Amino acid sequence: xxxLGITSLESDLLSFxxxxxxxxxxxxxxxxxxxxxxxxxSGVHRLVEGLEQRGRxxxxxxxARSISVVRDLxxxxxxxxxxxxxxxxxxxxxxxxxxxxxxLGCPDPIRPQRAAESxxxxxx
Numbered sequence: 001x002x003x004l005g006i007t008s009l010e011s012d013l014l015s016f017x018x019x020x021x022x023x024x025x026x027x028x029x030x031x032x033x034x035x036x037x038x039x040x041x042s043g044v045h046r047l048v049e050g051l052e053q054r055g056r057x058x059x060x061x062x063x064a065r066s067i068s069v070v071r072d073l074x075x076x077x078x079x080x081x082x083x084x085x086x087x088x089x090x091x092x093x094x095x096x097x098x099x100x101x102x103x104l105g106c107p108d109p110i111r112p113q114r115a116a117e118s119x120x121x122x123x124x
Contacts, residue, residue, distance in 0.1 A: 005054060013037060013047050014056060018069045027067035 006014070016036050020028045030041040030048070037044065048067065051057045060066035084095050 006051070006056065009037065010047055010051055010056075013044070014051060014069060017057065017067055021067075021069070027065045029065060 013033060013036075016033065017027060020032070028036075030044050033039075033048070034041050034044045037047075039047075048057070048059070052059055056070055058068050058070055082092075084090075085092055088095070
């Protein structure tokens, strides 16, 4: 189990879903996820259910291709963020802005500032 509360296989699936949705505009089927992971659909279904129970994804009931990745900051990330603030002496918003620039490619300093403020207020 990783620090984020999910296994490496679940992390791989989460990344695959996120990339698939951003490229195609809809979520992958269980078969497509299984092909990516080298698993049968029943195994993928268990992984998807686990991610949903942990709050990492959302699914609409009885609707195919309805998986969406949850973008809220889990409490363990909040704890890690607090530790980064203590170690670096930087304010939370500065660390969040740096992460948004690095990982989301926000070149405009206004966008990360507003996103950081939204995250700090809990409106991710």
